[in-house]
Amino acid sequence: MALNEEALMWVEKYRPQNLSEVVGLRDIVESLQSFLKKPGEMPHLLFAGNPGTGKTTMSLCIARQLYGQNWRTFTLELNASDERKIETVRNKIKTFARINYTGYGDVPFALVILDEADQITSAAQMALRRIMETSSQNCRFILICNQSSKIIEPIQSRCAIFRFSKLDKKAVIQHLKSIAVKEKLDITDSAAEIIVDYSEGDLRHAINALQTASVYRKGVIDEKTVLRVIGEAAPKQVQVMVNKALNGDFIEARDMMYELIGSYGFSGPEIIRQILRELLKLSYLSPEEKAELTNLVGEYDFRLTQGANSDIQLSALLAQFSKFQKSKGENN
Numbered sequence: 001m002a003l004n005e006e007a008l009m010w011v012e013k014y015r016p017q018n019l020s021e022v023v024g025l026r027d028i029v030e031s032l033q034s035f036l037k038k039p040g041e042m043p044h045l046l047f048a049g050n051p052g053t054g055k056t057t058m059s060l061c062i063a064r065q066l067y068g069q070n071w072r073t074f075t076l077e078l079n080a081s082d083e084r085k086i087e088t089v090r091n092k093i094k095t096f097a098r099i100n101y102t103g104y105g106d107v108p109f110a111l112v113i114l115d116e117a118d119q120i121t122s123a124a125q126m127a128l129r130r131i132m133e134t135s136s137q138n139c140r141f142i143l144i145c146n147q148s149s150k151i152i153e154p155i156q157s158r159c160a161i162f163r164f165s166k167l168d169k170k171a172v173i174q175h176l177k178s179i180a181v182k183e184k185l186d187i188t189d190s191a192a193e194i195i196v197d198y199s200e201g202d203l204r205h206a207i208n209a210l211q212t213a214s215v216y217r218k219g220v221i222d223e224k225t226v227l228r229v230i231g232e233a234a235p236k237q238v239q240v241m242v243n244k245a246l247n248g249d250f251i252e253a254r255d256m257m258y259e260l261i262g263s264y265g266f267s268g269p270e271i272i273r274q275i276l277r278e279l280l281k282l283s284y285l286s287p288e289e290k291a292e293l294t295n296l297v298g299e300y301d302f303r304l305t306q307g308a309n310s311d312i313q314l315s316a317l318l319a320q321f322s323k324f325q326k327s328k329g330e331n332n
């Protein structure tokens with residue numbers, strides 16, 4: 001990404017530079033801070049967990065806090081998914097380890113940050129493990145992955161493992177609001193909440209949604225702006241609508257659908273996509289019932305792609321839903 005483009009992206013602009021600025025994950029932050037007090041004793045680290053929770057951010061914070069302004073000199077950043085061959089990784093690390101042999105100040109090692117480590121095959125991970133062993137005198141590794149189970153055991157056992165869980169909702173809301181203040185934007189509580197619900201603990205996602213919403217609308221960011229931006233009908237509203245229909249409450253379900261199209265301006269296919277999502281979440285339906293209803297949704301989706309009128313088709317779909325539940329009831 002070009003430098004000026006990067007500056008425009010709020011995810012980069014507001015990426016914490018120091019561990020103390022990280023949102024949530026207090027336990028992890030505290031452990032890492034204590035490693036930094038005695039860098040000589042810092043083990044290899046394995047960061048595992050959901051996207052957008054700060055794994056890359058915290059790795060870079062560590063690099064900055066260890067080496068100050070010179071951090072780039074002493075840090076090798078590799079992305080395993082770009083480095084198809086472990087041989088390339090090995091060579092880069094070897095060269096790097098040699099150059100930085102003496103370390104920096106009271107930090108007796110250079111740092112290798114290997115992102116997407118779970119993309120490396122098991123065989124290549126064995127090679128990586130040997131690299132870690134032979135270079136452990138003067139290199140520390142931070143391995144980043146989504147699933148730690150995809151990292152071979154011998155590597156796991158050489159690392160202190162940190163699991164990044166989804167970020168706490170309140171903390172994310174607070175963070176979004178603080179960004180809004182800095183950007184001189186007003187955001188309503190419900191709008192912030194929708195963004196956070198939608199991004200499911202992924203802060204990258206949440207910040208991007210906020211930035212997009214700010215482009216749509218200068219001034220107050222409200223529920224409607226946000227819903228338009230994330231291209232979703234209000235998830236709760238769709239959920240209620242689906243439940244009403246399945247309970248045989250066709251008229252109310254249809255009115256809610258009219259509102260989604262009329263007031264919020266969602267398209268038929270957008271609503272269909274969300275109905276499907278909500279449907280699959282319903283715990284009171286058996287897998288067979290879900291399959292049956294999914295087929296039904298597919299049929300109406302097809303009609304929409306053929307240019308049929310959205311209101312009419314969605315009404316018909318909801319009517320089918322309300323009958324579906326009834327026929328089940330009668331059979332029982």
Ligand SMILES: Nc1ncnc2c1ncn2[C@@H]1O[C@H](COP(=O)(O)OP(=O)(O)O)[C@@H](O)[C@H]1O
Binds near residue numbers: 012053054055057058
């Ligand atoms: N815990 C966090 N605290 C503050 N900002 C965060 C946090 N997690 C993610 N972010 C924001 O989201 C962006 C992406 O985070 P990143 O560390 O790259 O996520 P990951 O590597 O876990 O996918 C960062 O630039 C930052 O703006």
Ligand SMILES: [Mg+2]
Binds near residue numbers: 055056057115
């Ligand atoms: Mg990352």
